[in-house]
Amino acid sequence: MEDMIGRAYHDLPWDYDKGEEVQVVFRTDREALQPLLPPVLELPDGPALAVVTAVHHARSTFGPYVGVYLGMLAVFEGQTVLHRLTGIKTSFPGTAAGREQWGMPLQVGEASMVWDGDVLTIAAGRHGQDFARLQVRLERRVERPVGRFTGSTSVARRPPWENAGKQNVLLGGRSDPPDPDDMVFWTGSAVLRLIGGDPGDDWSILPVREVIETNYNVGGHSALTGPYILTEY
Structure with a gap:
């Protein structure tokens, strides 16, 4: 274990046994998304859509944790992608790994997925302030x-000591996805509120106009095997 001194996480690949996951697609305002869009991506035609994803990993390289993520649908080279804007994890090693290896805009915070009867309540925030419910x-x-x-895509900044001409990179990810035969899928209905944030990470700047789609799944093993550069700017 001497190679782990001073490190927060193991080398890739990272493995995940998923407990449950919810993905909610909602309509928002193009005027709100446009300033958040990297110059190498475009907004799709039609309604402006954003996505909240919540996942509980029962076991993983980083231990069990809950993550809640906010992203937007965008277009890269003619393909629709989920561009990740921000996210909250309950795992510090998972947050550090996501930021350092994938450029994901993650923060450590409070996130929960709790069933009460037939309703699953998901909450995410930091310092006692709810960002999303x-x-x-x-x-x-x-x-x-x-x-x-x-x-999916995310933006990472190059370290300043590289002295690169282009400081930002758009990253994609390689993964071993779960086997659908090991998963169970449901549709559902949802009420979503983006109600807060803090300076520099204000989830409430995206108005929730209408929930378009709610999907739920349980089970499956997956692995993240590495990021790769899609383009630079």
């Missing part, structure tokens, strides 16, 4: 739904 009720079990995007 979500109530979900399942409706019916379905086959694996067709996704709205082909992959």
